[in-house]
Amino acid sequence: MNLRLGLMLTGLLLSLSGVAFADEPAPVPDKGDTTWMLVSTLLVILMTIPGLALFYGGLVRAKNMLSVLAQVFTIFCVIAILWVVYGYSLAFTDGGSLNSIIGGFSKMFLAGVDSSVTVETFSKGVVIHEMVFMVFQLTFAAITTALIVGGFAERIKFSALLIFCVLWFTFSYLPMAHMVWFWGGPSAYDAPAGFLFAKGALDFAGGTVVHINAAMAALVGSIVVGKRVGYGRDPMPPHSLVMTMIGASLLWVGWFGFNAGSNLEATGTAVLAMVNTIVATAAAALSWMFAEWLLRGKPSLLGVVSGAVAGLVAVTPAAGFAGPMGAIVLGLITGAACLWGVTGLKHMLGYDDSLDVFGVHGIGGIIGAIGTGILVNPALGGSGVFDYATGAVAEYSSAQIINQLWGVGTVVVWSGLVSLVLFLLLKHTIGLRVSHDEEREGLDTVSHGERAYSM
Secondary structure, eight states: OHHHHHHHHHHHHHHHHHHHHHTOOOOOOOHHHHHHHHHHHHHHHHIIIIIIHHHHHHHSOGGGHHHHHHHHHHHHHHHHHHIIIIIHHHHHSOOGGGTTTOOOSTTGGGTTOOTTOEEEOSSTTOEEEHHHHHHHHHHHHHHHHHHGGGGGTTTBOHHHHHHHHHHHIIIIIHHHHHHHHOOOOGGGTTSOOOHHHHHTOOOSSOIIIIIIHHHHHHHHHHHHHOOOTTTTTSOOOOSOHHHHHHHHHHHHHHHHHHHHGGGSSSSHHHHHHHHHHHHHHHHHHHHHHHHHHHHHSSOOHHHHHHHHHHHHHHHTTTTTTSOHHHHHHHHHHHHHHHHHIIIIIHHHHTOOOTTOHIIIIIHHHHHHHHHHHHHTOGGGTOOOOEETTTTEEOOOOTHHHHHHHHHHHHHHHHHHHHHHHHHHHHHTTTOSBOOHHHHHHOHHHHHHSOOSSOO
């Protein structure tokens, strides 16, 4: 009798445990993570409008100030709409036979994406709202596209710029975002992923996707559009370094959302990314300033804020992988290298990149992307590369540098070719630039019928 009762109780317990296992609740987003992602999204918006707009606006001549503000603001609006219509779907869904290059259309118009749906972070079993991930990534797409306008500021047609941005976003930004950042998540780490993610290329917050991608478009655009009227002959100093300094400061503050927010969780790695975003930026600002002081006899405000932006660019891919000491070294190297990029390299090649997008974002992005493959090494204070198959940090290999070179090479070729085709197509159809007389008058009145400042 006791044996029968014991067997019945054992069966009942096993049955109940099975029910409990089957009904185990799905993970829910932590309110702290949700709050951090909302704040990070707002910070990246701050980077763009007003940060980037004021930074760029102060660097152009007074007659073109309003045009740059209008370009950056309008691009943000255009990309925001395109992102929810088809951009998010093409960047972050399975693309079937083309999955290594581009996603699919299953989430067009945000189909199936509502406030109840969650996605996994970089920690197994930890989730955030998919909608907050979607809107966070929206801000990345917007600022990347807006960065390009600095390459050919003061001479581009507003209509041609908007058409280019729509096409470039579709054929360059979305494929690069998919190739670098799309994967199945910790619970499906072995599922098909984007081409560069599968190659093992590391990009914490957008060194390839954002900075090199935009820089290549700006470089190609500056060449195809042509030099500004009077370039190399007439003085073209920034009209308001005060505005530029304000814009750079807003960029630095907003960049904490950009880098630390890319961790997708409010954890220690987000703290590490924040620390690195301070120290690498400070080191690069000082590096540029002292190098300029040595070469030209005076440290300029433009130099120190340009160095800060270069440091922000370089630390972007390394923010969650490098240690603080490694981030300082990265900043020191990048500041001096980008000073050469906007002076020596630009002079050697003779292109008119109006606001030095390639010299800062291209050179800084390349140094940062390759440097990430070095500084991730735990022996140098880095985090190491986490292996989801074993659930532990993998042994470091110098092959990681090759993986990083794959990322750099792919984005240089992809964005360069896409941008060249699009610029040439527009040049030979609707035209890319305003007339010389209109350029002399200034884009504020020619393109927008307004002035930034009353005379």
